[in-house]
Amino acid sequence: MRRQLWVRLFAVFVLATSNLLAVPARAQDQTADAFIKHLSSEMLNSIKTDPASRVGNVPAIIALVDAKLMPNVNFKRMTSSAAGPTWRQMTPEQQKRLQEEFKILLVRTYAGALSQIDDVTVAVKPLRAAPDDKELVVRTDVKGRGDPIQLDYRLEKTPGEGSSWKIYNLNIMGVWLVETYRSQFAQEINAKGVDGLIAALADRNKSNAKKG
Incomplete structure (x- = not known):
């Protein structure tokens, strides 16, 4: 998958979840699809009202994330x-x-892409789930210029009173984010070990920071 597509779609993911803390307390028991639908609506407001997101100001976006x-x-x-x-x-x-x-790595790689996201809508697909499901996938289509782009969220429900949904993976056009990095991490670990992987990520982050 082209890097540009990953950048743009991860930016949608960040925007779609950036207002989660603003969800009222009573929304903690929302169904997963209602949860994502709410966040997707908030995404559009973020694009319109957050100047830092529009211009891709990296420090401001990192703080937001x-x-x-x-x-x-x-x-x-x-x-x-x-x-x-x-x-x-x-x-x-x-x-x-x-x-x-x-x-x-994730925050810095995709922070600047927030300024590329405009004129989009997110359609949440119907969800079949039991009330006691603790893990599930919410599927959406991101619609803008060109064909719709598949963007799916893998969610888990946190235990205890006031439980809420948390995101732990993202699927862009049939490719899961975690699985993509798993392949990259495995190659680095096999070549240089765990410390080599960490050092490689640290070097990449330093390089990204210098580029702004």
Whole structure:
């Protein structure tokens, strides 16, 4: 898949989830499709009202993602899934460092793409789910210029009182984000080991930071 497509669609993902903290408390028990539909509506408002998102101001977007998106994504699960079986062999320090560098990689790689997203709508497809389902997929179509683009969310429901949905994977046109990185991580681990993977991500993040 072309890098440009990944960039644009991840930007849709960030925008679609950037207002999650603004959801009223009573919406915590929303169905998963209603949850995504609400966020998709908020996405359009973000595009229109957030000047930093429109111009792709990287520090502002990173702050936005850290404050509003990441607390509502199971990023530990996302990172461990990308690392595959090797995750269980890592030390706690290695797990922490990998998670930190992976987070920076995703945020910085796609932050500038927010300015590319305009004139789009998100259609949430009908969902068949039981009330007690704890994990499921919500499928959407992103419509703009050209053919609709498939964008699906894999969600889990957090346990306990006031439970809510969290995102832990994203499917763009049939390709899951975590599985894509799993292949890349495996190649790096096989060549240079876990510390080599972390070092490679850190170097890439430093390079991205210099480029702005």
